[in-house]
Amino acid sequence: MKYKWVALRDAATYVNGYAFKPEEWSTEGTPIIRIQNLTNTSGVFNYYQGNYLEKYIVNKGDILISWSASLGVYQWTGQQALLNQHIFKVVFDKIEIDKSFFKYAIFKVLREMEKYTHGSTMKHITKKYFDEIKIPLPPLETQKKIAAVLDKAQELIDKRKEQLVKLDEFVQSVFLEMFGDPISNPKGWIRKPLGDYIDILTDYHANGSYEVLRDNVELLDQKNYALMVRTTDLENGNFFKNVKYITKDAYEFLTKTKVYGGELIINKIGSAGKVYLMPCLERPVSLGxxxxxIRLLSGLNNIYVYHLFNTASGKSLILNNVRGAVTKTITKDAIRGILVPITPVQLQNQFAAIVEKTEQQKALMQQSLVEMENNFNSLMQRAFKGELF
Structure with missing residues (x-):
């Protein structure tokens, strides 16, 4: 069955959030919904205690669309809050349309919308283009049936993601049981500077000056000899889609930053101090x-250190060495000076073995998740083509 299509401008009204200034933020009052509160459910809220217009109020169940920096559609599940700039609140005041159906329709077109994003630092979609985007509009009862099918498929995906989170929580609980809190140190481990156990601590610019690197290294969008691994790749656990490549000559030039897997990668600017464990990709990789x-000496297991720095206290150990009010940075000397508990290597290896078994379980679940997401995408394609009902 073919459906009629409607432009977004004719489907609803879109209220852009208020541009709250940092000096207006508070630790009490009404929470402010920023993009990071949508993309990261554990994101810290800022609050506002002043007067505000009713149109900026967000209630549970409202549909929100982030249109700058990160494009996404969300259904708000929290308490009453206030809408920050760069986010639309959808007001369904123009046509009869199911809220859940609309959410999925927007989700589907977002990938297409990303082709029209503008800006290098703050990517955004123009309001003019947003208004012109069209979505299918089947009869209301059909909308509800489509939404119910997609809700069920999304529920399965969400449950699988929850299981993956539980596995991560299990590993963290095992760490604390075996080694205790890294700061309170209830087991009384000796602490030593991390630098005493570092074999290699390097970065991209160890390979030469800015001019030399500019002349010898070019980042490529098309697949080539080696992957240039960046923070965004590590953060998303994605090393295949929207990544950067370098030629074999560039890879061989960057002799000091070849990555083989198992290294600790630490952000040095921006989200300074964030720690990742580099997976083995079985292909040439170079550090972005x-x-x-960091490559460690035999006295410390890389898996142990990675999970140490990802406990709440371990993160504090690093963040205490981050400097900068606006642009956060961390130095090599600061990293070397971090005091870490030196636990028995045998115990570290036992923990690493538990982690590896858990990672095997996670890999199976991740594969299952990919299959579920593929099924969801297939259902969504068929639904909006009129092939389900």
Whole structure:
């Protein structure tokens, strides 16, 4: 069945959030919904205690669309809050349309919308283009049936993601049980500077000056000899889509930052101090800019250190060495000076073995998640083509 289509401008009204200034933020009052509160459910809220217009109020169940920096559609599940700039609140005041159906329709077109994003630092979609985008509009009862099918498929995806989170929580609980809190140190481990156990601590610019690197290294969008691993790749656990490549000559030139897997990668600027464990990709990989790469000596297991720095206290150990009010940075010397508990290597290896078994379980679940997401995408394609009902 073919459906009629409607432009977004004719489907609803879109209220852009208020541009709250940092000096207006508070630790009490009404929470402010920023993009990071949508993309990261554990994101810290800022609050506002002043007067505000009713149109900026967001209630549970409202549909929100982030249109700058990160494009996404969300259904708000929290308490009453206030809408920040760069986010639309959807007001369904023009046509009869199911809220959940609308959410999925927007989700589907977002990938297409991303082709029209503008800006290098703050990517955004223009309001003019947004208004012109069209979505299918089947009869209301059909909308509800489509939404119900997609809700069920999304529920399965969400449950699988929750299981993956539980596995991560299990590993963290095992760490604390075996080694205790890294700061309170209830087991009384000796602490030593991390630098005593570092074999290599390097970064991209260890390979030469800015001019030399500019003349010898070019980042490529098309697949080539080696992957240039960046923070965004590590953060998303994605090393295949929208990544950067370098030629074999560039890879061989960057001799000091070849990545083989198992290294600790630490952001040196921006989200300074964030720690990643580099997976083994079984292909040539080179370290990107604005990161440190660490290889450890035999006295410390890399898996142990990675999970140490990802406990709440371990993160504090690093963040206490981050400097800068606006642009956060961390130095090599600061990393070397971090005091870490030196636990028995045998115990570290036992923990690493538990982690590896858990990662095997996670890999199976991740594969299952990919299959679920593929099924969801297929259902969504068929639904909006009129092939389900």
């Amino acid at each position: 800019m604005n990161q440190f790469m």
